[in-house]
Amino acid sequence: MITKKAEYAIIILTELASHPSGTVVTSKEIARKRAIPANLVIQLLSVMKEENWTSGTRGPAGGIKLIIDPSEINMREVIEKIDGPIGITRCLFSDAPCQDKTHCSLRGVWAKAQNNMLSVLEGVSIKDLAEKAASDY
């Protein structure tokens, strides 16, 4: 399952993308506006910083800003950064198919099902989400 943390991360990036580039937002502001626990926002932002997706300036009037083009990050990437590799079944986490024949017939089905899912998530960028949210208002 895709965790709430991954979902939060996507929401946070979308929020950042919806601000004029160059301007900063505080983590508290994001937490309040998107109803995400403030400490989780901070925790997730630290991962995003590691990825060089965001940068933060401290002190009064500080905050976070996006330093990557939001059309360059898709949902799959964000999920995998936060949750680790995606696998709809344990089978797909191991590289090697297992011995049992029936099991291995299954593997192909799992892989196809998962790829169908991932292709949707890969096709949606943070920019797409920010634009869609804006048009909703």
Add this chain to the structure above:
Amino acid sequence: MITKKAEYAIIILTELASHPSGTVVTSKEIARKRAIPANLVIQLLSVMKEENWTSGTRGPAGGIKLIIDPSEINMREVIEKIDGPIGITRCLFSDAPCQDKTHCSLRGVWAKAQNNMLSVLEGVSIKDLAEKAASDY
């Protein structure tokens, strides 16, 4: 994530489907042949019995047999019987979309991704798997 139990259940049904109809197989035999913990086989068979997919006869020379046409059960059905409803994200378990606009834009993406996955699983029946396994030998 689709659990190992669900995967085991599919394997068990496939094994049953690959035996001449009317003949019985013991749970131990299934466990040994498919390398599934014997107690889990029993646990899973009891769910399958509830669904009227299988019937068992006790005592010596007893065993389990399939009492439903294997082309009538698909992978999604089995998974949902064992694991409960499938949801790739927590969002999809609640009926109502949440308040936040961005979040709700996400919901549509999650739903599409999940449906793409499920359509693959719905398209594969136990019969398909049994035939595919047979042709592999």
Add this chain to the structure above:
DNA sequence: TTATAATTAACTTGATTGGTTATATTATAT
């Protein structure tokens, strides 16, 4: 009547999720 096999239910263990708490560090408005 006894060994065999299904049936049923409760229980254990370890991992994961979704968060909290605590602490350190940095920058800047005053």
Add this chain to the structure above:
DNA sequence: ATATAATATAACCAATCAAGTTAATTATAA
């Protein structure tokens, strides 16, 4: 200078879930 606003890092915790185990019961063929 210094209080304060803010990021940054890491350790911790409770609840849930996955996976498997244990144990007790029931039915039946030989």
